[in-house]
Structures are given as structure tokens and as C-alpha cells.
Amino acid sequence: MNGFLCVLKPPGMTSSDVVVRVRRKLPRGMKVGHAGTLDPEASGVLPLMVGKASRLFDYLVEKEKTYVAQFKPGYATDTQDAHGKIVAGSGERVTRAQLEAVLPQFIGEIAQIPPMYSALKRDGQKLCDLARQGQMIDVEPRPTMVYDIRVLHEHQDGSFILEIRCGRGTYIRTLCHDIGCALGCMAHMGLLLRTQTGMFKLDDAHTIEEVDAEENLEHLLIAMDRPLGHLPRLDVKPEAERFVRNGNVLKKRELIGEAPDDTPIRLYLNGQFCGLGRLHHGALKFDAMLLE
Secondary structure (H helix, E strand, O other), rough: OEEEEEEEOOOOOOHHHHHHHHOOOOOOOEEEEEEOOHHHHHHHHEEEEEEEHHHHHHHHHOOOEEEEEEEEEEEEEEEOOOOOEEOOOOOOOOOHHHHHHHHHHEEEEEEEEOOOOOOOOOOOOEEEHHHHHOOOOOOEEHHHHHHHHEEEEEOOOOOEEEEEOOOOOOOOHHHHHHHHHHHOEEEEEEEEEEEEEEEEEEOEEEEEEHHHHOOOOHOOOEOHHHHHOOOOEEEEEEEHHHHHHHOOOHHHEEEEOOOOOOEEEEEEEOEEEEEEEEOOEEEEEEEEEOOO
């Protein structure tokens, strides 16, 4: 049982909680881990790696993520979301036109100061733990990429629903806070839903209830090579099967196709995905051999 399981994480569960829940459904000793976390109060797409898929984490493309977030102008909170204490603001509202006028300055490469209530570490301690102890420290700005921000809806309570496409490491609650500062009204993030991370989309995601009800999770798994479609492919000639199973170095004459040197390559034997390797000076060495 090897592959990726795309889970629709509900709010109130940590990413680790989801891993534990899924592990209970798997054979004893089966590896499972998450490929990128979600904040406990956020919901949405959470990819899990099951079995040998855990060897492929470093090859996944996570450059682009899509979120739907509630932008709530009027008040800033210490956590930058709806679960924190109000620290500034007077309840001022803004119009959709005012909001859309400032959004372009947050598109492209921007600098963000990560929030104190985050899992980032300083001297071995999480910033959120330091914040709960009443310690506030200076955090250096970090570059991140925001590809697009669209206003999807305006609510009667004065909040807005935004769709945000961004790069990894972007804090959506910080983005909402910073947009509020630019508007001069202060703001924080309400609800947050991740609809896509890499190739994993909301349509692929299974609820916790669906996972609990499934007797055999293998039916829900995404094939190990599907999230690796961005990598070049080579096929191994059938007569080299024993070399593949032993994880031996393969010569170029034992391969079908062309691929660049020093780049991860998907390898197939008799049509079956058998691992990842790299070519160097005409020889291919396995990074990960996945055959049983």
C-alpha cells in the first residue's frame, strides 16, 4: 500500500492529528506523514504520504498554493486571525473598491514578517511558545510570492472572501493583516480554506469521515508517480530488470529515451513506476528504488 492520500482537513485538527487518524487505518508499521502542514484552525487540502511515497517528499512541487480566506477589516488581533485578542482598530469598514485598489501592491514578490504565533523557531523554541510566555522578539522579514488575489464576495457584515494564489511559506493571516494596515483600518483573517497545494486539489480530497468509513485505504490512494509528472521520464529495458531490483547503476544503453544529466528522472520498468534516479556521465544512479 503505497501512494498519496489527499485529505480534507477539518478546522480544529492539527496536521499531526490527521496523520494519527489515518495511521490507525493502516497495517502496523506502515509509514505515513504529511507533505506540508495546515494551521489547526484552517481547513482544506492536506496531502499525506503513505508507505514508500514518503521517500518522494523532496521531489514534490509545492511552489503554488491556492487559498480562500475571509478578510475581516476593522480590528487587528495578536494572532492575526479570529482566534486572537483584539489589539488595535475601531471597527471601521471599507468598500470593495477601496480593497481592490490596494491589492495590486501585494501581488508579486513581497516581504512578510512572520507572525509570532507561528511554528517558526528561534534558538530551538517555537515563536508561538515564546508568544504565549509573553515574549515578543524581532522577526526578520521573509520574501514570498503572491501570484494573484481576487475578491470573490462581499458579506453584509463588512468582511470579504478572497481567493489567493501564492508560493510556499506565505502566511495568509499576515497578508490579511498587512492589507488592513495599507487600508488604514486594521484587519485580521477569519476562515481559511486551502483549495490546492501543488497538484493536489479539493476535488481529490477525502473527508475524515470518508477515511474512517473506508475499510481499505488503498482505494483512496493517488499513484506515487502522479504528483511527479513534472519530472522527465525514462524507461528501463526489460533485460535490465535484475539491475533495477538490486538498485545497481544503470548504463545509458539499458535505458529508453533521453533526459538531462543531474536532474531527478522518473524510471519505469515494463510500464511500472520503479523509482527515481539521476544521469551523470552516461550512468544512472537510483535516488529511490520503489519496487517491492
